[in-house]
Amino acid sequence: MTGTLGAAWAVAWTRRTAQVVVEHREELIELDRQIGDGDHGENLARGFTAVLAKLDALDAEPEDVGAVLKLVATTLMSTVGGAAGPLYGTAYLRAAKVTALPALDSAAVVALLEAGLEGIVVRGKANPGEKTMVDAWTPAVEAAVAAADAGASPAGVLAAAAEAARGGAEATTPLVATKGRASYLGERSAGHQDPGATSTALILDAAATTAAEAAA
């Protein structure tokens, strides 16, 4: 099947994510400084830098997408800490479980995203509208489902998801947080974009960009 995404894409996605997260480290710190404790960019940069090191140290190419995502999951769990560590760790872990496949078609990409969201919700118990990364993941999954239903390629599904995640992240700005550290600010949390939703948008954008490159 043409356009499917395999282990090579998963590696490319992960490497791009590491790059993007390091590039946006200060921006994420600044967002978290406004309504949190100013470490989100530092935490993710530390985590994904560790992921890169793990990738570089691999003896053989990973077998399938799930193997890559599992490596990301365990590394984030053991190096990120804070709220984002377990949340993203669980997201990647759940996603890995449904992607033990040599190549993902559009439906599999949707399954990956759904599993990721499910992992975050299982751990963090946030609903949409609470000003968390869930507010980027939820529209991303919805857009992915719609794109797949409309017959989009895997890259197309991810492009739709990334676009929706970015919109979802931006839409957190007016919200009053009721989960996570920003909730301590009460009304004062409104007017700032959520750092976790922002990093989710970056991660999904990396997925879409690398998928488009793989397809090209």
Next chain:
Amino acid sequence: MTGTLGAAWAVAWTRRTAQVVVEHREELIELDRQIGDGDHGENLARGFTAVLAKLDALDAEPEDVGAVLKLVATTLMSTVGGAAGPLYGTAYLRAAKVTALPALDSAAVVALLEAGLEGIVVRGKANPGEKTMVDAWTPAVEAAVAAADAGASPAGVLAAAAEAARGGAEATTPLVATKGRASYLGERSAGHQDPGATSTALILDAAATTAAEAAA
């Protein structure tokens, strides 16, 4: 003998000193902040405010100059603290000892000033040129002696002393301190006027002004 200075003058001098010291509180704090610990103005304001309260509480007019100066001495000793408390306290105490007189002529005014300087030197062991209040007192005494020798009135003697004290205080600016807290700065103490020499100039100026008023 006309132009002599009695207990009434001593009271007026003391009240004027209290007023002047409170007015210059911040300036003295600022000078001490530059090369010391920023409390000289606060210390003297606290001390002379206490002196005023003591004066106000007196049942009878003080008998002689010495009685007033002794009251100042003991009050400063018990309320000022720091270096200036014992130094000015001893100065006033020594001055009180030589002024147990109903009225001071020019020679007695000189004796008052000499005793004051002696008290400071006995306690603080500073020589002229070490950037301390001694650098205001020393030229003041010299000028007083010269004025008295030239036949000046008591008010004239004090005017000469005050003028010289002010010059002496200003001349401390380029000096490198070798006594007191400013000495810890070494070379960095140069370029700032000494707070203690400055307060001495204020005190002696109050003496001269009130003597001139008494003579008028």
Next chain:
Amino acid sequence: MKKLINDPQSVVAESVEGFGLAHADLVEVHPAPLIVTRAGGAVTGKVGLVSGGGSGHEPLHAGFVGDGMLDAAVPGAMFTSPTPDQIAPAFTAADGGAGVLAIVKNYTGDVLNFETAAELADAEGLTVRSVVVNDDVAVEDSLYTAGRRGVAGTVAVEKIAGAAAARGDDLDGVVAVAEKVIANVRSMGVALTACTVPHAGKPSFDLPEDEIEIGIGIHGEPGRRRIPLAPADEITELLLTPVAEDLGLTSGEQVLLLVNGMGGTPLSELYVVYRQARRLLEGRGVEVTRSLVGNYVTSLEMQGASVTVLRLDDELTALWDAPVRTAALHW
């Protein structure tokens, strides 16, 4: 940013290393993963006590490792809760065969990472129970929020649960004592200045010269509201009143009063706050029978303080008084 550090990336490791060198009679520092255990290791038959969380709150938690308090502490990165595979070895190190109590401050990250670590430990056959400290009345507690934060009251939980473990209570017993402290301890804090997280490089919030933040946490978060600078007695009243009311203190009760510095406040100011907090409690007919004043749960170099009140009964008083031998609490 001005700090006595070498590198934001290495400050936690270097600081904990120095801590271990300075207190080798009390603790042992294990560098990878970074944990601090009691010198001599777990005590056979005693419930093990573990706490941890982001760094930057020193002396919490490593300063409370030792006889009569914690068996192990897990220092995360600055203001970042430690990871499960850093926490799990601390559980193992603290286990003397009677199970382990994890004392967790109520933050999403801490709760999640300790939860996962407990699952890992469970898989190794270790019994781990957790209590979650949530004493900060500045934060609304409801089913629909992350709940109240854990702040300075943590010291009381660790001290008193530690004493319960030391006197030989079993795991259920130690959990019950810890829960009793948590149910009876409340705090509220104020910031005069923000703090600067080393890797962020700039202050956690911007506060004008004439304003203060009421209801701050210990992570440089802004507070619930900003008010003009006021005399210490007034500020203290703004902190103590919600604490006393949330606890429902009534005349005749006895309490422990903790005035905690946020790290950059002179001790002299903490005693000014203590004086007024005590007067206000006495005004309510509440008797202050135990006191603690100092920097115990800090937020780097933040200037500010928090007021913590713990309702005491005879048991809690006796456990508070029980001997303790750690770097930061010692009697």
Next chain:
Amino acid sequence: MKKLINDPQSVVAESVEGFGLAHADLVEVHPAPLIVTRAGGAVTGKVGLVSGGGSGHEPLHAGFVGDGMLDAAVPGAMFTSPTPDQIAPAFTAADGGAGVLAIVKNYTGDVLNFETAAELADAEGLTVRSVVVNDDVAVEDSLYTAGRRGVAGTVAVEKIAGAAAARGDDLDGVVAVAEKVIANVRSMGVALTACTVPHAGKPSFDLPEDEIEIGIGIHGEPGRRRIPLAPADEITELLLTPVAEDLGLTSGEQVLLLVNGMGGTPLSELYVVYRQARRLLEGRGVEVTRSLVGNYVTSLEMQGASVTVLRLDDELTALWDAPVRTAALHW
């Protein structure tokens, strides 16, 4: 100026009142003149130990009143040494019939006021001896200067002389022990920020964001020189080297290493400094056998630290280890 105070004029009195309320088991506070004495009063037959000085250095000195350390402390106004008629009653209160030792930090004001107080006490038939602590190597010591300042080394003098008095040494003996500590203790400090004296209302000096002051004292005085901000390890070396050299430390010697915070520095940073100071000492073959890290001799909310080294022998080590029960040192 942002402070948790009510009024610059009353801050010392209110703070000491709060201190007395919080530590009623250890101390008694007498309001006029303001002195802090050991709860239970002088110990018959024991040499009495008194210290004091300007306030703003808390926990020094009141925090060291108690068993095994001081019998009385005399808090002056902020950064202003107390007056003779405040000090003299402290001498009387501390006297148990075996005479009194005054521990004076070497500042013109402290020396003069304690001197006069000793004369007053002498007139009442009390035997008072004084020792003058002058451990700060940042300051040149010569016949023609005010001599070196007394800084953090004061803690060691008070602890060890206190232990000597507690074990029953007579006045000559306690003086000799105190002098031995003074002869063997040296310190040097750094400031990252200035402090603000409440009555002055603005910082004691102006320091750009990228510069630090080396060789500062504990009164907000500027230091000996200003240098660009540097890594903690380099700064620590600038502090430790002159200390070690002034002491003439040689390989094989044993020392106590005290890293003292100036009041506004996080504990985590003090341990970073401790780590490097210890490595440097070990590099010289010097063994650090005792340690103290924390805020003991402070300068209000100043950010910075000092490094103090005390050369130990068996006697000083045993006296350091002897029990002490005060608000700020307790073992």
